[in-house]
Amino acid sequence: MLEYVFILPLLSFAVAGIILAFGKWLPGKGASAGIAVAAWGFVQALFMFVKAMRGGLTLPYEASIPWFSFGPHQATLGVYVDGLTIAMLIVVTAVSLLVQIYSLGYMRGDPRFKRYYSYLSLFTASMLGLTVSDNMLVFFMCWELVGVCSYLLIGFWFEKPSAAYAGKKAFITTKLGDLGFLVGLLSLFYCTGTFRISQILELAHIGFIPPAAAGAAAILLFLGAVGKSAQFPLLIWLPDAMEGPSPVSALIHAATMVAAGVYMVARLYAVYILSPAAMDTVAWTGAITAFTAASMALVCFDLKRVLAFSTVSQLGYMMLALGAGGFTAGLFHLTTHAYFKALLFLAAGSVIHAVHSNDMREMGALKNKMPITYITFLLGTLALVGIPPFAGFFSKDEILAAALARSPYLYAFGAVTAALTAFYMARALVMTFHGTPKDPGKYNHAHESPPVMTGPLILLAAASVVSGWALSRHEIFARLVNFEGVLPFELRHISHGAVALYAGITAVLSMGLGAWLYKARPGIPAMLRGKFAAIAALLDRRYGLDAFFLKIVAVSDSLSAVLFSFDFNFLDAIAIDGWAWLTEKFSRLQRWFDDNIVDAAVDATGTVTLFAGRLTRRAQTGLVQNYLFFVAAAVSIFAAMAFATG
Amino acid sequence: MTLSHYLALSGALFTIGLFGVLTRRNIIGILMSIELMLNAANINFVAFNRFLYPGQHLGHLTVIFIITLAAAEVVVGLALVMTIYKNLKSAYVEDYNILKG
Amino acid sequence: MIEQIVFYLLAAVIVLSALGVVLLRNVMHSALSLGLCLAGVAGIFASLGSDFVFAAQILVYVGGIAVLILFVVLLAGSASDLITRQINSQWLPSLVICAAFIWSYLRITAYFSGIAAKSAPAPTVRAIAGAMLGDYAVPFELISVVLLASMTGAALFARRKEE
Numbered sequence: 069m070l071e072y073v074f075i076l077p078l079l080s081f082a083v084a085g086i087i088l089a090f091g092k093w094l095p096g097k098g099a100s101a102g103i104a105v106a107a108w109g110f111v112q113a114l115f116m117f118v119k120a121m122r123g124g125l126t127l128p129y130e131a132s133i134p135w136f137s138f139g140p141h142q143a144t145l146g147v148y149v150d151g152l153t154i155a156m157l158i159v160v161t162a163v164s165l166l167v168q169i170y171s172l173g174y175m176r177g178d179p180r181f182k183r184y185y186s187y188l189s190l191f192t193a194s195m196l197g198l199t200v201s202d203n204m205l206v207f208f209m210c211w212e213l214v215g216v217c218s219y220l221l222i223g224f225w226f227e228k229p230s231a232a233y234a235g236k237k238a239f240i241t242t243k244l245g246d247l248g249f250l251v252g253l254l255s256l257f258y259c260t261g262t263f264r265i266s267q268i269l270e271l272a273h274i275g276f277i278p279p280a281a282a283g284a285a286a287i288l289l290f291l292g293a294v295g296k297s298a299q300f301p302l303l304i305w306l307p308d309a310m311e312g313p314s315p316v317s318a319l320i321h322a323a324t325m326v327a328a329g330v331y332m333v334a335r336l337y338a339v340y341i342l343s344p345a346a347m348d349t350v351a352w353t354g355a356i357t358a359f360t361a362a363s364m365a366l367v368c369f370d371l372k373r374v375l376a377f378s379t380v381s382q383l384g385y386m387m388l389a390l391g392a393g394g395f396t397a398g399l400f401h402l403t404t405h406a407y408f409k410a411l412l413f414l415a416a417g418s419v420i421h422a423v424h425s426n427d428m429r430e431m432g433a434l435k436n437k438m439p440i441t442y443i444t445f446l447l448g449t450l451a452l453v454g455i456p457p458f459a460g461f462f463s464k465d466e467i468l469a470a471a472l473a474r475s476p477y478l479y480a481f482g483a484v485t486a487a488l489t490a491f492y493m494a495r496a497l498v499m500t501f502h503g504t505p506k507d508p509g510k511y512n513h514a515h516e517s518p519p520v521m522t523g524p525l526i527l528l529a530a531a532s533v534v535s536g537w538a539l540s541r542h543e544i545f546a547r548l549v550n551f552e553g554v555l556p557f558e559l560r561h562i563s564h565g566a567v568a569l570y571a572g573i574t575a576v577l578s579m580g581l582g583a584w585l586y587k588a589r590p591g592i593p594a595m596l597r598g599k600f601a602a603i604a605a606l607l608d609r610r611y612g613l614d615a616f617f618l619k620i621v622a623v624s625d626s627l628s629a630v631l632f633s634f635d636f637n638f639l640d641a642i643a644i645d646g647w648a649w650l651t652e653k654f655s656r657l658q659r660w661f662d663d664n665i666v667d668a669a670v671d672a673t674g675t676v677t678l679f680a681g682r683l684t685r686r687a688q689t690g691l692v693q694n695y696l697f698f699v700a701a702a703v704s705i706f707a708a709m710a711f712a713t714g
Numbered sequence: 715m716t717l718s719h720y721l722a723l724s725g726a727l728f729t730i731g732l733f734g735v736l737t738r739r740n741i742i743g744i745l746m747s748i749e750l751m752l753n754a755a756n757i758n759f760v761a762f763n764r765f766l767y768p769g770q771h772l773g774h775l776t777v778i779f780i781i782t783l784a785a786a787e788v789v790v791g792l793a794l795v796m797t798i799y800k801n802l803k804s805a806y807v808e809d810y811n812i813l814k815g
Numbered sequence: 816m817i818e819q820i821v822f823y824l825l826a827a828v829i830v831l832s833a834l835g836v837v838l839l840r841n842v843m844h845s846a847l848s849l850g851l852c853l854a855g856v857a858g859i860f861a862s863l864g865s866d867f868v869f870a871a872q873i874l875v876y877v878g879g880i881a882v883l884i885l886f887v888v889l890l891a892g893s894a895s896d897l898i899t900r901q902i903n904s905q906w907l908p909s910l911v912i913c914a915a916f917i918w919s920y921l922r923i924t925a926y927f928s929g930i931a932a933k934s935a936p937a938p939t940v941r942a943i944a945g946a947m948l949g950d951y952a953v954p955f956e957l958i959s960v961v962l963l964a965s966m967t968g969a970a971l972f973a974r975r976k977e978e
Contacts, residue, residue, distance in 0.1 A: 696736060704912045704913075715818055715822055717928075717931075719822065721923070722921065729920070730837055731837075732912075737905065737909050738837065738903075742891065746845060746849045749853070749880065750833050757856060768934055769937070781872065782962060785875050786964075786966075789883070790965045
């Protein structure tokens with residue numbers, strides 16, 4: 069079974085091309101092909117999971133073919149499968165499959181339907197390639213392909229300037245992090261002399277890599293994850309990524325793009341745990357991201373952006389967990405989060421599909437019109453907030469426990485963020501589905517989505533409800549990802565039960581508070597907002613991060629203007645033009661020399677030859693007696709010379 | 715009479731012939747001068763045979779061959795002269811320069 | 816004594832008639848002078864005791880070639896020949912060259928001075944005939960082929976072209 073894993077990304081890539089080229093003649097304009105591949109991948113991943121749980125697979129599995137050689141090194145093309153890979157494969161294929169099914173309804177009638185499915189397949193293929201790759205080169209290629217796909221899909225409706233802008237923003241911002249990733253990758257190669265993941269992990273495990281070098285490489289690599297997984301301060305692209313179609317948002321936020329960064333850190337975890345500094349960087353970046361994103365979500369009125377901030381916040385959680393040493397916790401959260409965040413986005417997409425607006429202030433009371441969407445959204449919210457016994461509770465609880473074990477400050481960030489999460493999700497839920505209709509026209513127009521959209525919602529809701537409980541039973545997930553390694557720091561012994569209890573209580577209370585405030589006392593939030601206008605504005609402006617980056621752009625603009633003027637007025641004027649002036653003078657000199665010396669010499673040769681010819685031509689009279697005369701003269705002269713002496 | 719007498723005579727005859735070849739304008743005159751030179755050579759052959767190798771006949775044989783070849787030469791030469799004369803209407807060699815570039 | 820008289824007489828005839836061949840303005844006179852010169856050379860051959868060569872000289876040269884040249888002169892000659900100069904412009908340098916040549920030549924003859932005939936001349940015809948049909952049969956046959964070829968060629972050249 070593992071021997072056929074390599075087919076999965078290749079087939080996906082092929083299908084992306086096939087849909088683009090022949091989609092017109094395929095059933096469902098090519099959607100069927102993409103769905104079929106995703107379904108097959110999901111089934112295969114599921115089989116692998118079951119077999120791995122029964123101990124029927126020898127992990128890690130590795131197979132490769134040589135790609136090219138450089139110096140003594142060899143790059144390979146191959147697959148590397150372990151528990152982490154299988155877990156990721158399930159997430160990617162499951163979400164991709166459901167998103168593609170859901171898109172049948174959501175994207176119906178879109179003029180670029182075929183292209184949309186091609187991009188989705190490419191996106192899935194890149195993510196699958198990234199997941200199963202056995203070396204960091206292919207990993208990096210797929211990593212970049214994921215970026216390209218996000219650009220294509222976020223800017224899918226490129227007629228909208230904001231969508232085109234958002235696509236560019238996502239691409240450029242992540243590229244900023246990818247620079248660090250590339251440098252990190254090369255420094256890792258410098259340390260280990262290989263790109264193969266298994267060898268890197270082995271070398272890290274036996275302590276071949278010096279901790280300082282490992283830390284530097286790990287932090288540089290983490291820069292890539294900061295861009296890809298929208299960590300502080302490169303999180304600015306993700307809210308704007310909401311310009312893409314909602315299923316794309318679900319795919320990006322749940323399974324593919326943002327998960328790539330977390331997956332990368334998990335993949336090279338053996339390198340990270342060599343350096344406490346790198347671990348701290350990851351943990352604190354995650355903590356700050358979690359808190360800032362959650363706070364931004366408090367004041368946002370765009371339904372999808374609230375979810376986007378929540379995604380950033382949850383990604384921060386994952387990084388926090390990984391950095392704090394909670395390897396299993398972080399990946400567990402990645403898995404459960406994939407389901408309920410995909411669910412929330414798809415449900416939000418369903419709402420937006422119905423009311424044609426993103427603004428929560430124009431919604432309200434939609435639960436009457438869209439019961440299935442409401443129920444699934446509610447379940448997703450409960451899972452995200454961490455109400456027991458829904459999925460998020462189990463994973464978030466583990467993260468908080470890991471954070472507390474590492475440092476109380478990290479735990480404080482996590483706990484506050486958990487409360488904020490419960491609050492803003494309650495706010496979003498209430499504003500969208502409860503209360504009174506704010507916009508009667510839109511309310512009356514609203515309707516439940518077709519089964520092809522609600523079906524995936526129901527499946528995801530089921531996954532959101534049970535995945536946390538099911539996967540934490542008998543430590544299934546922990547056994548699957550199977551972390552073996554020595555953390556670079558001591559963890560404190562904490563009571564898991566207390567943390568869980570506190571987390572549950574906080575979630576329930578905070579969510580209740582949010583629901584009560586926005587449902588029964590809508591005046592209070594408005595009043596607070598008016599009172600703390602400065603803070604609200606700050607949050608609205610995302611702590612000025614956008615302005616900060618724009619400022620950087622402006623500064624670099626003016627810097628380049630200065631450089632330009634230096635270049636134009638100094639370098640060009642003096643160095644280039646002066647050089648040109650000199651060159652011209654010199655070539656004039658050369659020309660004079662050429663004309664008067666070289667050419668003259670050539671002409672002189674010609675002239676001499678000409679005159680010599682004119683001279684000797686006289687001998688050629690055409691008179692036979694002349695020639696005879698010369699013969700006779702020669703004979704007589706030779707004879708005279710011969711006999712003059714003797 | 716000694717050998718050098720005959721050699722001197724043939725030398726004089728040859729030089730006169732040579733002068734004629736170099737200076738006669740008429741093509742027939744040139745041919746006649748060539749005959750003079752050939753005869754000078756013949757005198758040499760016969761004289762050498764007589765004075766240095768008496769009793770042998772190679773010199774005589776050579777002279778006979780030369781006479782025969784001279785006859786052939788004159789026959790062909792005069793035929794050519796007649797052809798050229800018919801075409802160019804001139805017997806003077808300075809007019810025979812149509813091959814001059 | 817008589818030998819000297821004959822030789823110098825013949826030598827005078829040969830040199831004078833040769834000069835006549837070269838210098839006479841009338842080509843007709845030159846041709847006649849050539850006949851005289853060839854006859855003088857035949858006399859020299861006779862005085863050297865070469866009977867067969869003497870006969871061949873008379874037959875071929877005097878009787879054949881000289882007469883042939885006379886014919887051609889009669890055919891190709893023109894009236895202008897008698898009044899235009901028959902010596903070209905390079906006669907002076909030619910004279911110098913000839914002088915240099917004769918000087919060198921006389922240096923050679925000096926090597927052979929004082930060699931006199933050791934025996935009286937014997938008849939040569941029988942010996943020459945034996946050599947021609949014996950050791951020298953092949954050159955003899957070859958020369959006859961050359962004669963045939965030159966005769967054919969001359970006939971070809973002289974033929975009047977049918978137009």
